[in-house]
Amino acid sequence: MPDDLQINVTVGSDIKVKTYLVTGGAGFIGSNFIKYILKKYPERKVICLDKLTYAGNLANIEVEINNPAQKLSFIKGDINNKDLVEYLFETNDITYIVNFAAESHVDRSIEDAEIFLKTNVLGVQNLLNIAKDKWEIGEREYKNDVKFLQVSTDEVYGSLGKEGYFTEETNIQPNSPYSASKASADMMVRAFNKTYGLPTLITRCSNNYGPYQFPEKLIPLMINNILSGKKLPIYGDGLNIRDWLYVRDHCQAIDMILEKGKPGETYNIGGHNEKTNLDIVETIIRKLKDILREKNEYLKKFSLELDNINYDLINFIEDRPGHDKRYAIDPDKVKSEIGWEPTIKFDEGIVATISWYLDNYNWLKNITSGDYINYYNNMYSKK
Numbered sequence: 001m002p003d004d005l006q007i008n009v010t011v012g013s014d015i016k017v018k019t020y021l022v023t024g025g026a027g028f029i030g031s032n033f034i035k036y037i038l039k040k041y042p043e044r045k046v047i048c049l050d051k052l053t054y055a056g057n058l059a060n061i062e063v064e065i066n067n068p069a070q071k072l073s074f075i076k077g078d079i080n081n082k083d084l085v086e087y088l089f090e091t092n093d094i095t096y097i098v099n100f101a102a103e104s105h106v107d108r109s110i111e112d113a114e115i116f117l118k119t120n121v122l123g124v125q126n127l128l129n130i131a132k133d134k135w136e137i138g139e140r141e142y143k144n145d146v147k148f149l150q151v152s153t154d155e156v157y158g159s160l161g162k163e164g165y166f167t168e169e170t171n172i173q174p175n176s177p178y179s180a181s182k183a184s185a186d187m188m189v190r191a192f193n194k195t196y197g198l199p200t201l202i203t204r205c206s207n208n209y210g211p212y213q214f215p216e217k218l219i220p221l222m223i224n225n226i227l228s229g230k231k232l233p234i235y236g237d238g239l240n241i242r243d244w245l246y247v248r249d250h251c252q253a254i255d256m257i258l259e260k261g262k263p264g265e266t267y268n269i270g271g272h273n274e275k276t277n278l279d280i281v282e283t284i285i286r287k288l289k290d291i292l293r294e295k296n297e298y299l300k301k302f303s304l305e306l307d308n309i310n311y312d313l314i315n316f317i318e319d320r321p322g323h324d325k326r327y328a329i330d331p332d333k334v335k336s337e338i339g340w341e342p343t344i345k346f347d348e349g350i351v352a353t354i355s356w357y358l359d360n361y362n363w364l365k366n367i368t369s370g371d372y373i374n375y376y377n378n379m380y381s382k383k
């Protein structure tokens with residue numbers, strides 16, 4: 001086995017069941033997806049490959065890794081590592097690749113785009129190339145059930161004005177280095193389908209929220225800042241609009257698209273829940289206050305006073321360069337062809353999310369302090 005380490009190896013039994021290679025499975029959406037799949041299909045196998053960057057965290061799937069009843073194996077490694085990815089194909093009968101591995105934060109991409117190209121573009125190209133070689137059983141013929149699903153973003157379409165929606169036919173017009181890297185990857189996925197017949201799927205989701213999201217993104221950042229007694233920075237006038245999708249709904253959509261999606265196709269996945277950023281932040285302030293009123297043991301724990309949690313915390317700051325005004329997704333294709341629609345209402349999802357962060361404050365502290373990174377890196381360097 002190449003340099004990288006494998007723990008809790010449960011793959012390789014004789015029973016023929018579907019096996020997923022989930023890349024980036026220790027990150028926010030990836031870890032939620034692994035939980036969803038293991039719960040829904042206890043007999044299926046999942047191999048999680050993750051580099052464990054600042055945003056990928058083994059703690060997110062630790063419960064599943066330590067549960068011998070669940071068929072999850074974890075490999076620490078980079079999707080750019082050719083030998084490692086080839087080895088995973090050679091030693092497992094992989095049915096689905098679901099690629100969540102990505103640098104995902106727009107602001108970081110504005111600071112420095114290099115790692116975005118390495119992971120989001122070259123990494124995807126490496127996965128595609130190996131899948132093409134290892135899955136191929138004859139010229140342009142692949143086993144019926146294998147599929148390569150690239151998790152992409154609605155940001156590849158650029159920005160909408162007040163009217164209209166993104167459809168799968170909308171032109172690609174990325175505006176940030178991050179979305180340009182995701183759009184490039186989508187083009188490579190398309191090219192591998194057209195050129196080699198690789199059975200690919202692309203999903204483009206709107207803004208996700210829910211448990212295990214790294215607190216650099218709007219919703220967990222605001223929750224974390226309130227709990228730490230900090231101001232709430234809003235870019236520009238706060239009137240930019242995003243379409244918010246609860247992460248579990250997103251996982252359900254990906255599962256259904258893997259099972260029912262047509263190779264070569266793209267599916268947009270939205271929450272049908274457009275909100276301005278200001279509205280999101282005000283909602284968090286109100287809901288967090290409601291929760292704290294009921295669970296007042298948390299007030300002591302975080303040394304907070306209810307009266308101090310109010311809209312005065314909002315701090316309008318300089319706008320993000322190239323800030324997209326509005327994202328919104330036309331729900332038709334995924335609804336009519338796959339039969340998927342979001343099920344979790346925003347009011348419900350945001351309360352569940354805030355409560356999760358309150359109940360898992362140690363996770364938040366460890367992830368922001370870098371303690372998790374140090375802990376897991378030490379664990380690997382000792383092995």
Ligand SMILES: Cc1cn([C@H]2C[C@H](O)[C@@H](COP(=O)(O)OP(=O)(O)O[C@H]3O[C@H](CO)[C@@H](O)[C@H](O)[C@H]3O)O2)c(=O)[nH]c1=O
Pocket residue numbers: 104105106107152153154155205206207208216217218219221233234235236240241242277320327
């Ligand atoms: C972090 C932060 C963000 N914002 C604004 C910028 C955006 O209009 C909105 C959401 O920002 P972010 O949470 O960074 O997410 P956004 O740029 O929309 O991109 C997200 O959603 C995309 C899907 O639409 C994903 O592909 C990206 O990986 C994900 O990061 O809130 C603020 O006003 N203040 C902040 O501190």
